[in-house]
Every structure is written in C-alpha cells, then in structure tokens.
Amino acid sequence: MTNVLIVASVPPPQPAILTDALERFKAKGASVSVACFANVEDMSVDPALAEVRGFAVAPEAITGRLRDALRRAPQNRRMWLHARRDGWLRRRAAEADVLVALDARAVHTVWELAQRNTRASACHGLVPALKEFDARRTPTPGTVLERQVAATASIGARGARRLAVRAAKTTLKKATGQKVVANPAGAWLWTRAVSAPRIPDGLRSRLTLRVYGSAVRAGRPATAARASAAAIGRIKDPQTRADLLTKQAQTELGLGRVPAGLHDAITAQLDLADLRLRKRDPKKAAFALSNAFSLASNRVLHFDRLSSPLTDDPAGYLAPFRDSVAAKKLAEPRGRATPAAPIPTDRPMRLLLTTLINDNFLREIRERYEAMPNVEVRFLDLDDDPAGRVLARSGSSVFEHILSGRSAYGDKIEQWLRPHLDWADTVFIDWCQATAALFTLHDPGTARIIVRLHSFEAFNFWPHLVDFSRVDDVVFVSDHLRDLSTAVLPQLTGEAAPRLWVVDNAMDLQRYPRPKPAEARFNLGLVGVGSVAKDPRWAIEVLRRLRRHDERYQLLLIGSDLNARTSAAAKQYANQLQRDLDELEPSGAVQRRGQTDDVPGALTEVGVILSSSVRESFHCGLVEGAASGAVPIVRDWPFFAGKPHGARTLFPADWVVADPDEAAERILAATATEESWRETGRAASEHALKTWDWSITQHDFDRLLLDGPA
Template sequence: MTHVLIVVGERPQQKSVLVESLRRFRDQGARVAIVGDVPADALAVDADLADVHQLAASPNDPRLRRALARTRQPSRALWLRAWADPWVRRRLRTADVLVALDTTAVHTVWELAQRQPRADACNGIGAAGRIVRARHDGTHRRTGGAWDGVSARAGIIARGARRAAVTGAQESLEAAMAPAVLRSQVGGRLWRTAVGAPGLPERVRVALAYRVHVRSVQAGRPGLAAATSAAAASRMSGRKSRAELLTREANHELETGRVPVCLTEAVTAELALADELLSKQKVRAAKSLYKAMRLLFHRVAHFDQLTSPLAERPAEFLAPLRASATARVMATPRGRSTPAATPPADRPLRLLIMTNGNAHFLREIRQRYAETPGVELRYVHLADDPVSAALTHSPAGIVEHLVAGQSEYGNRVEEWLRPHLDWADTLFVDWCVAAAAITTLVDPGDTRVVMRLHSFEAFSYWPHLIDFSRVDDLVFVSEHLRDFATEVLPTLTGAEAPRLRVISNAMDLHGYQRPKDPSARFTLGLIGTSAVAKDPRWAVEVLRQLRATDERYRLLLVGGGLNPEASESVRQYDAALSADLAELEPSGAVTRLGHVDDVPGVLSDIGIILSSSVRESFHCALVEGAASGAVPVARDWPFFAGRATSARTLFPGDWVVDSPQQAAARIQTATASDEVWRAEGAAAATYVTKTWDWTVVRDDFDELFLPGGDRRG
C-alpha cells in the first residue's frame, strides 16, 4: 500500500479535481492523509477518500506561539505548526509520497522530505497521481539516495515560484531559499532544476534566477550560483534578457568583493547582444561592448585580489572578447596616412611629452630633454586642461567612436589634439590609459608617436582601446611585462604593430647612498602599501618567521595605506592587515610611517628592502632600497612567476624567493653579522647603480628620442 501525505496551505481552487484524484488514489490502493489549515468540510472530501487533519489555529505550546509571532512568512508558519503536531509526525513515518498542494505548502514538504528521505516529494496533485500510478503498476524506480528524483521536486519550486512571482507572495519563497536549504545537496539540485524548468514566463525566470544566484553566493555555494544561472540562461530566448540577468548577477558578486562565478558567461552574453546590434545599431552595440569590457576588466577581478584570472589564463579569459565581431571592429587597425617623418636637420626636434597619469616617472626625462641642445620640449598633463580632462573621462565615447567609425566625441578629440600633433615631431605618451587611447583616435600625420606601458594598464581595458597601428614605438620597463602584454594584446604582433622596446625606469640612484646605522641591520622595509597588489601581509609573515627565533627584527611600512572604500575586497584585505598590525605594533615589531617626502632618509634606517608584491613591472622602490645599501629580497611576483620572463630574469637570482620561509632564510644569512650584511648591501648597491642608474639608462632614451645620439648634450 502507498501512503500519501498531502499538505494544504490554502483553500484549493479546483476541489472537484482534488476529489477525483483522491478517488483514483483509492482505486490504486493508496491511503491518503491531508493536513493543513483547511477543514474537511471546506475540502468536500469524504472520509473514505482521505483522513483530513486541521492544524490547531492557536497552539498550546508557548514556545511555538513565540516562534510564530516572530515569523511573517506563511510558509514558515505552516511548517512550524505542522512539525509541532504529533499527528503529522506519525503520518510522516509511513509516508511514501509527500505532496505540496499549493505555494504555501512548498517549504513544509521540503522540510518533511529531509526527515523522510525515502519518500517521493512533488508539487501538485497531477505530479502525485503519476507517482502513485507508477507505484501501483510496479514501474516506479528511484535513481539513488534521498531526493535524487529531482524533476518531481523541481515542480514544487517551478510552479510555486511562478505563482509567488506573479502574485507578489515573495515571503513564501524566503524559507525555501534559506542558507541551510541552499547548502544542502538536495536544495541545490532542486533550485538548479527549478530555474530551468520549462514553461516559466521569462520575467519570472529572470527574477527567480537572480534571487537564487544571490542567495547561493551568500550561502557559500558559488558553484550552485553558476549552475542555476546557466540553467536559467539556457531557457531564455532573448539575448537582452540573458545579458541583463547575467550582468546583474556578476555586478552583485563584484559588489561583495568576489570574482563572479558567471563572469565569462555575463561577458559572453553582453557581447552576443552587441554583435546582434552591430549591423543596424552601432551606437547601442558599442554601449554593450563597453559594458562587457567594464565587467571583464573590473578592478575587483584584477587589482583588489591577490590573483587575477587574466594573469592565470590570458587566452581563455579573453576568448569571449576576441570572438566578438563588435570587439574585432573596435580593434581594426586604421593605420596612418603618412609615415613618421625623419627628425628635422634644420631646426630643433620638437618633443611633446603627454600624460594623464602619475608624472613621477617623467622627472629625469623631462629635465634631460629640457636641457638638451637641439630639442624643444613641451609637456602636457591632460588633467591640467579642462577640455582635455573632460575628454579623458569618456572611455565609452572612445568605444563608440571606434565601433561606429565617427562620433561627436571623436570630433572634439581631433579639435583639441590636432594643434599638438601639428607642432610635435615626436609625441611621447606615458601610461597607456586615456591619453594614449584618445591620441590614436586621430591620424597622427607624420608625427612620430611613442608610448610607454607600465604595469596596471595591462590588466585594464585601456590598451584594448588603443590603435597600435598608429604607434611607432611602444616602451616597456621590463621584459616580463612586454611578454605578458603581447599575450594579452594581439595587436602588438604582426605587420602593423609598433616596435617593442624595453627601457628601464629613469632613476637617479646616486642620491640614495647614505650611511646606515648598525641597528638598520635588523630592520625590514616595505615602501608602498596603498594597493592590495603590494600584499603587505606577505611582508608581515616574513617578519613573523624571523621573530620566531630572533625578536630583534622589525618591519617599517612606508607610504599611505589602503582605501577600504575602493571595494569590498579591499576592505576585507585591509581588515585582515589591520588585525595583523594590531597584534604586532604594540611591541614595536611593526611601525607605520605613512607618506614621507625624504625616502632616502628613511632608507638609511632600513637594512633589508622587501618586494612583497603579487604584480610589478619593475618595482623602483626595491631598486632604490638596494641603491641605499639595503639587502634586496624580492618575492617571485605570482602574476608572472613560472613564465619565461619574471622577477627571476629581471633581478639577480639570489634576490628572488618563492615564500616567506625562503625570504626569512635569505635575511638570516645576509644579517648573520654586521660585516656580511654590509657586504651584501654594498654589492647590491653597486649592481643597481651600474645597471639602472639614470647615467646608464639615459643612453637608451637618447637612442629612442634622438636616434644616432647626435643631439645629446
């Protein structure tokens, strides 16, 4: 005999259908029990068809009354009252089939099924009829453990969700999306199947899938979030709806400081929408492309974490962008109408240096060419000009111009930039960000264009907005950055690509050579802590390793701290770092100095200079510290570690370590005595000044700007 337990939360709308189904159940040898808020006379069910039990409206248990007073969810209240009723518990022990007759009963049936795993569970009297008939005919088969018959359970959610979304009865879904439900294998499979169930109106599917995604992430089930998103998206016919759902889900995860589990899917969906619009609505296509690129290169994914999917798997990560027809239109080389002219022989070379980034790396360069005979220098920082500053704040305008081929924004760029191009023989744009992108919107004529790409740009969308067919030379500060950039940017290879050069940063290292006090021997220094990529917690762990055997070691953190308002992931890292420092600062093991103007002065108190970063293009602070006589200890920057070029090919091999343990071992060896420490520091100082001091590197810049060296002073 099959025992059926039906849960009723609302008065049935079709009583005759229920009664007829109960007759069939009886004829097939099933015994039925019905429990809920509806009395037997309201159901019009004869006693020979079902045993009907109405739950007490006012339970006697004071704890139950308090629990009911605290909940506003009808589905949750029904479950609390049902589980407190001994009649329900007795029927559950023998139940073979559990049936939710309406939306309000969904949560109760789910909870009952957890306590009676051998029972089938379903939604609706029709689904129950199929199970009872299969049991009667001997064709019913279970496929494994509890709740493996997911399709039946999916009906509970699919039909219940549809009604809840349409009627606005959202509270009935809350309990079924509780973290405990979503963390269970049962609940996860149920929801994954439910959002992809056929027949749901698209509006309902989108709303439901988004809520399940958000709750799954909150419950610590990112895999479930991805699976439910994929299930819902596979049933959606409209590209716009699919893109809106996946983009909204991805943005929510970014707001919580996570790299979205559906990032690739969201970007792919948005790019598919852009490609659909491309032939007839280029401006709208450009907006979708820009939206996708903002997601793909969001700071949380690449800057506010200690890892980056772009660093780990560049080709795979960028595959959706490279496959997009709209993105290919944007990246189409437009070339220049005239080759760059040879340097003039009858007048000074007109050199225009332009940037809208940090001008710190231009100091020595500007000073040299301002004083070089045969060079007329102009310097433009776009932030200083209201017109150009406004132009740098419109990356969407750049994308629109590249996709559409023309734009009012492009006209404004042409109007502002053309006089500068007409004056300059050579234009040097530092940082491949907005200034570089707007420069290549305009045909440079016969002006030679030189650009320099540092580190962070390679992990942003900016280089993808630059037409490198209009650039003559592209400068990198290290080989590993050059190699990574060519992986990320296919436009840097081929017939129309610029010449790629590696020239180190311009640094006057002689000014860092000052005497060190003997106490500096046990002082570690980290200069620059304002970004998660600097990973000061790695330096703290090095200190812990050292102090485990010798408490003379201490750490100086120099520079401004993190901005926890930048993103949730920065806030989380900052909170962890603050906890570390709260433990170590009271004893004097760690000291934070904040921003200082006299870096050489601070370095005179530092005997070991650290590079704890996960990503660097060169790390001037490490080299400047080495120039001061501090012993350099560089982490093998994880973003580039294991590649053909990395920190290990940039610096001498004994400078670079893989772990805090290796760093501590190197420091202990280098500080074994005052003599050893000073000798190590002196050797490092000699190496960096002979390799990277401005007196050496300036020859490379002369060759870049003044081929042949005939204009050097």
C-alpha cells in the same frame, strides 16, 4: 484675500513673464507664494510681489529611505518626494485657492497638492492661472463634497497600492532569502520556480537574480549555478540573458569572489555586441562591448587578489574576445596616410610629453630634454583641461566611435588634439590608457607616436582601444611586461606592429646612498603597501621566521596604509592584515611609518629592503632601497614566476627568493654580522647605481627619442 501658490522645478527661462504675472496677481489683491526647487537667488523675484522659497537639496542630505525612493521613482515624482517633506510648502498649499505648476516637471507635485486641498483650483501655466483667478467663484457645498470624496479615494487607493506592493516585495524577499535558499527544499522549489514556463523574461530575470544572490551569500554556489542555468535556458531575449549573467557576475565580484559564470557573462555581452553590430546599431553594440571589457578587467580579478586569471592563461582568458566580431573590429588597423617624419635638422625637435593625471615617471625625462637646446618640450596633462577632462574619461564613447567609424565625440577629440599633433615632431605618451587611445583615434599626421605601457594597463581595457597601426614605438620597463603585453595584444606582433623597446624607469638614484646606523641591520623595510598586490602579509611571514631566531628584527612599513575601500576582496585582505598588525605592532615588531616626502631619509633606517609583491613591472621602491645600501630580498613575483622573464631575469640571482623560508635564510646570512650586512648592502648599491641610475638609463631614452623613427 485669495492665496496663490506657484511651484517651479527650475527658475523660469523668461523671468519677465513671471514678474508681469506677479504684478497682475498683486493688482487683483492676491497673496502669492513661489516655491522653486533650485537656489532662491536664481528666481530674480521682487520680494514685494511674492514670498519666494528655494528648495535646493544638497546630495549629502539625501539619505536612507528617501535616497532609495528617489532612485526608484520616475522623474516627475522625484520633485514631489522632496516637496511632501517640507512644512512651509504644505502650509502654503493648504491655504491656497489657486495652485500653479510653472513648468511640466512641477505638474505632478501640484496635482498631489490639489488632492489634499480640494478647495483649490489647479493649473499648469501662468495664463490659465490668471484666467482661473478671474473666473473663480465659491463652489457649492455639493461640488466641494464631490471633489473631497474623489481626492480621498484617489489618495487612499494609491496608498493601499503602495502598501500592497511593499508587502509583496517584503514577502518575496523573505521567501527568497539566504535561509530559505540554503535549505535543500527551498533550493529545489526556487530552482523549479525560476524555470517555470510562460513567465515573462523580465520577471524571470529579476527573480533569478534574487535567488542567485541569496544562494551565493549563503555559501551555496551549486544552488546558484543550478537556478541560473535553469532560468537561462528559458530566457529568449539576448539582452535579458546578457544582463542577467552580467548582474550575477557582478554580485559575486561585489562579494570579492571570482564568478563561476564570468566566462558565460563575458561571452553573452560579446554575442549581444555582435548582434547589435549586425543590426547596424553601433551605440548599443558599443555598450555591450564595454560591459564585456568592464567585466574582464574588474579590479577584483586582477588587483585586489593574489592571483589573476589573465596571467594564468592569457589566451584562454581572452578567447571570447578573439572570437567576437565587434571586439576584433576594435583591433583593426586604421593606419596613417604618411609615416612619421624624420627628426628636423633646421630647428629644435618638438617633443610633446603627455599623460592623464599621473606624471610620476616623467620628472627626470622632462627635466633632461627641457634643458637641451636642440629640443623644444611641451607638457600636456589631459586632466588639466576642464572641457577635455570629461572627454578623456568617456571610454564608452571611444568604443562607439571605433565601431561606427565616425562620431560627434570623435570630432571633438580631433578638434582638441589636432593642434598638439600638428605642432609635435614626437609625442611621448606615458601610460597606455585614455591618452593613447585618444591620440590614435585619428590619423596623427607626420607626428611620431611613442606609448609607454606600465603593468597596470595590461589588465585594463584601454590598450584594446589604441590603434597600434598609428603608433611607432611601444616602450616597456621590463621584459616580462613586454611578454605579457604581447600575449594580451596581438597587435603588438607581426610585420605591421610598432617597434618594441625595453627601457628602464628613469630614476635619480644618486640621492639614496646615505650612512645607516648599526641598528638598521635588523630593520626590514617595505616601501609602498597601499594595494593588495604588494602583499605585505608575505613580508610579515618573513618577519615571523626571523624573530624565532632573534627578536631584534623589525618590519618598517613605509607609505600609506592599504586601501580597503576599493572592493570587498581588498577589505577581506585588509582585515587579515589588520589581525597580523594587532598581534605584532604592540611589541614594536611592525611599525607603520606612513607616507613621507623624504624616502631617502626614511631608508637610512632600513637594513633589508623587501619586494613582497605578487606582481611588479619593475618595482622602483625595491631598487631605491638597494641603492641606499639595504640588502635586497625579492620575492619571485608569482604572476611571472616560471615564465621566460620575471624577477629572476630582472635582478641578480642572489636577490630573488622563492618563499618566506628562503627569504629568512638569506637575511640571516647577510645580517649575521654588521660587516657582512654592510658589505652585502654596498654591493647591492653599486649594482643598482651602475645599472638603473638616470646617468645610465638616460642614454637609452636618447636613443629612443632623439634618433628618430625607423
């Protein structure tokens, strides 16, 4: 009996053709096996005609060396890397007389199998396979020997080549390792090697990146800088130069550090974007521009450390973008054909509330206006639309659309959002991220566009993709956030800029005042500790100072633990925090209460509420704690300290402290007696309720939403 093995990368597009061929093979007395690298159910093959085996591989099953090999391998070889590991397929291939590749992606795998089974014929396609089956004759011994020698030589040569390449890579890895580069002689050698003449740019870039990475990991930043500068001076291709500088910066960011060459990397990508734009290649220009913004807004720089270069010097940090033609094109106003229409008087106003995933700050707003007879409310979360979800997360496509002026992506956005714009009188967009960029990608017609910007976005690239000439009003929750945003986005200033509002967050604070037991006087509370920006270690320093006076003081951490998975910088902070907790938790000085759905209930145990953050736009958790009757202690948020607006202008002066020592002094004074503690907490609660409760702030939202455009 003649054995036939058919290999397919995907189920055939026309199953009837495969079925017809299998019936013909069976009629000729062949035994057929089919291996498909997909789910076997998708093959639709009668088991009476062939034995079918599927090889769908779950992503979680791909680990270790196979994962690395698959990442490096060309597309046509990846299927073979899976196939060679399967015993069933190897046995069927060894027994086969005819090997058949059903599609182009299976050809390499069949060729590899044929190199190991020299008796078998190898074909691409069913028609050639049937012809080969009919014409097949037993080959002469000489022919068999010739094919075996050729196949063995081929396999041996490829194996030797892979072995040699692997050995060379291992040698190079060791020669450019941390120990070698950290040695002055090794540093001298490799600095000159990467700057040697007549080395191709690609090879020079890869070698430099290896030396650079070893140097920064070895704690030799000066060596890394010298090697980089020496190599960059030799690289002629702008793309290679930008890629090298970017990868070097990403290496340091991956280690949780601020790259010394960050400015150079950003500038190189912007120069590349300008070059591509001059050559009328908006796609590549958008890619380079996106790379520049991704570097500049990397979370290690602004979120997973206790400082940010953006708030330290906004103008200096963003100077490369101000000088870039491509970046300036993003900010060019495209305008609207007609201004927003007045509020209608003959029907309810149509209000569209929209966001992407996060609607945490919309609950009170939504409930209030849904209850009004003169307002018709719709809510749109872009993430709820499976098709639109992908569009909403494609920042690079937005870059390309703006640079080119027209794109298929832009047409899809128009088709998706135009019905909402046509329906709405007012669109309230919460978070100045993808939603704001997409709603201003096209002329909004007569709809009034309102965007609320929270602090997170000021450090992100999305606001730079928003056409503020199509926005009527921008809302901030604090003056210091407005100041930072206008420094970052010049489009928010000038005659053509939208109106700027400062409107407090919508918070129902009436549910927070509850009786507190006497022992709560000694409990410090911190609500929300999931990010580095909350800086819970500052709160721990306050606790240490208090416990030197009285060991009854405790710190309650309310909320999820700090997320250490976001970056190496976050992990470094988390490790330091864990050492603090290991010291203080066993005695009960620090207690982690975890996530809760009953924050008012949890706050009944808190006598002093802390804001230990390095930055906040408002800090709802602090205000909720104050409303509960806890004594508020607010760190003068370092990101905004010393500026015209910040924690000291947002809160009463006696709430804000400069450092842990001042915090401890205020707490000791306020909690000296139960009477003084309760009186101080009562005053704080009254101030919070009179200033920030929804019964007060809802009138600001009415003026914003119901008074109509200017």
